Amino acid sequence: MANTTTKETTALATLYELAGMLTERIDEGISAYQDLAPMTEKDTALFLVALTMHHHQVETEVRDLVQDAFGITPNFPEIEAAFEDVTNNIRTHRANFTPLDMDDQDKAWVRGILLSSPVITSLIYGGHVKVPITNLHNTDPSPQGALVRYTQQLVDACQFNERDLKLIDYEMWEMGAYASERFDSLLRMIDRHDPHLPLHPFAQPDPRLQRWIDNNAPELHMFNPQMQQTMLIAVLGRGMLAAVDPNCGGVNITEYARACLKDSAHYATAIVDMLPVTMHDDEAPIAYMDNAIAYLGSHEAARAMGIDKDAVMTELHELCHVPATASAATLPRDNWAARVILGVQRADIWELDDEPLSPMGRMILRKSLARETRQY
Template identity: 75%
Template sequence: MANTTTKETAALATLYDLAGMPTELIDEGIADSFELSPLTDKDTALFLAAVTMHHHQIDTQVRDIIRDAFGFTPNFPTIEKAFQEVTEVLRAYRADFTPLYMNEQDKAWVRGILLSSPVVTSLIYGGHVQVPITEVTNTNPSSSATLKRYTQLLVDACDFTEHDLHVCQNEMWEIGAYASERFDGLLRMIDRDEPHLPLHPYGQPDPRLARWIDNNAPELRMFNPQMQQTMLVAVLGRAYLASVDPRCGGVELTDYARACLADSLHYAPGILDMLPVTMHEDEASIAYMDNLIAYLGQSEAARAMGVPRDTVMHELHELCHVPETASAATLPRDNWAARAVLGIQRTDIWELDDEPLSPMGHMILRKSLANATRAYWDNGYAGGPDPLVVEMD
């Protein structure tokens, strides 16, 4: 700031306020984690300009301030050039990062970089700008930290309570009646071929299971017939309704399924255990995040995550590589398929709207997610999910 003119200082002070430095979220996670080159006065102006951008546009007032004080008009190339080092850092964690379209967390990180820069430090100590009165956070920029942060934000948006861990008698009747109407016929068909439903060899799908899928879960038709059948049998297995004999690959009913056929009230625990679908504890956050997004809907999920509405699922898919498991990448597909088999998913796998679930799906998923994500929302709890409390009279 030693060679900064009065006009430049005044311009930077105005940009400082427009960028929300005194009151908006500041995160020093990037500034503290990496050795970044000191920002020049012009770089500082461009960083502040980027934070003020809305809808991929540089505000006219910001353009005029920088042009009058520094003698050049800010544009996309000049902003991208100033951000080159920061962009390289952030793209190691989020491949699509661009300073031209930052989410709220990106902007918070940039404010953190600005706060620790020599130019802004001189503005503050010189009394030219107000000292930030907002809480300064320090968020780890790694992908694993991002996955945990998004999951926590989505859980917070659901506002789960202890009540959601309990399934009352009326809810059990509702779930049981719904599941009975949907699955009784399928289970009885499997049971007629006791001891096993003889699946065809060489990967040929059973025509009876294929017929059920066509009539009840047509969304699965985007997959090949063998994959459709595999998805259906996997969901039945997760709900404890059927099992596969490893000796022959045939499908058979469980004793629990027969109890459900005798009294639909028994369906509730198995149905609530269908979701979220996850194979390993290390990848559970991917399954949680996928189902939390489905529960909240696209707009509410975007608000919770602090990202544009049309990038919600992209953010999820970008994070599927974080868990070091072979199945993590397919978890969004598998959870969507489970919701389709259950009959609660209103949208296809590539689309998401603000009401992707049926009312029954909304109730089932809230109960399931409250239990699965309890460690995220119950500060007094430590450990994995406990069984849902089913209130039987």
């Protein structure tokens, strides 16, 4: 900073505050990997400018300040050039990173990079700016770290409590009455073909199961008929309402299903157990994320994750490839299908709005997620 003019120092100090260095979140998770800090006053100014941007726009006040102090226009090419090393580093973890439209976590990482930069360090030691008063974070930027972080943030946003871990009487009655209306006829139809519903050979869909799907879950028609039937039987199996005999492939209802047909309150536990759908422990966070997003809706999920609402489903889709299991990539599809079969899903697959679930869906999913995410 020895050659820095008073005008440049004043401009940097102003940008330092406008960029939220004093009050916003600072995360050193990226700077811990390698030295990515800007080395010159000009590049430091461009880093700070990027932190002030909103909706791809540099404020007039900021642009004029940089032009007057450094003689450059802080346009998109200038900012992207200054960020080249940082962009290349972050994109090894997040392919869609751009300094022109950073989310809250991106900005926190950039503040962490700036905090250890020589120019900002000189400003602090010279008494030109104050030391940040926020707590420092160290967030793993890898996809594995993002999966853990987003899952925790979404679960925290749901604000589960001890009461959510229990089913009380009125909830059992409400859920039971709902499930009875939806599943009684299906279970009785299966039971009439005692001991097993004789599914057609060569993986042909059963017309009786197909009729139920056509009448109650037509959203599944985007899948082939055999997939629709497989999804239905899998959901009934998760609720311990039906099972497949491995010897003949036929479907039969369970003793628990018969208890539900006699007293609908028994259904409550069954339908709570139908979600989230997951195959392996290490891919469970994908299912938790998907269902928490459905529970919260687009705005609340985006707020919890610190990203734009249009990026929520994109992030989920990208993170499906983190667990080393083949089934992880299909978990959002399978959980969406399970909610459709339950009759509680409003939004189309891979789409999200503020109320993607029915009120009954929110009641069921709150109980399901609270139980499954207790470790969070």
